[in-house]
Amino acid sequence: MTNPAFAFPEVLWDDLAKVDPEVAAREAKARLVDGRFEVDFLGAPHVVDPVAKLVTAPPGRSPADFQKAMILLVYLAQAGKAQAPTPSGHLIGPMEVPGGAMFFRGPHKLSTEPLEQAYGSNRTALRDKALSLGAYEEPPALFRWQVLPNVDIACYFDEADDEFAAQARYAFDSHAHYFLPLDALWALINVVTADLLPLASTSTL
Secondary structure, eight states: OOOOEEOOOHHHHHHHHTSOHHHHHHHHTOEEETTEEEEEETTEEEEEETTTTEEEOOTTSOOOOHHHHHHHHHHHHHHHTTOOOOOOSOEEOGGGSTTHHHHSSGGGOOSOHHHHHHHTTOHHHHHHHHHHTTOEEETTEEEEEEEETTEEEEEEEEOOOSSSOOEEEEEEETTHHHHSOHHHHHHHHHHHHHHHSOGGGGGGO
């Protein structure tokens, strides 16, 4: 099946056009080939073409939809400003991200319920799915994943039992917000959760 490219939103292309592509590629740890950026995203190379204004996912991966395109364009533009520090290696919860306690609520609550419903009493299946996409084990987290070259996340998962429902929790590298603002971090978790679901469960998002 052909994996379609995504061409919008226009304002984000304008933001990317304002930065030096060489700087953006270097700071984002991306590859600049014939004017196109190749960015390792969710364990697979995605192509951002500023001339054609297209974002393309590789074959076998979910298409480059609005949220994927937004994440990649913002990531490159932020890196191109050369103001972000390197990743810290230290994980923090979403409420510890600057501004996160106010933002990650209500409609912007991080998407964990689909994982809890799909993997309630089978955390091993969730771990195996994540590892198949490029994540790695790092206890006490169920897995850790370098979802972008400068952005690490981790997922903690408590299985359901007779007393408690399953609970999934995400954490970010403490410098992730320098590369992705809060709305892009929220979109990132939406995309990550969707990719982690079994195929039959993707409609739950």
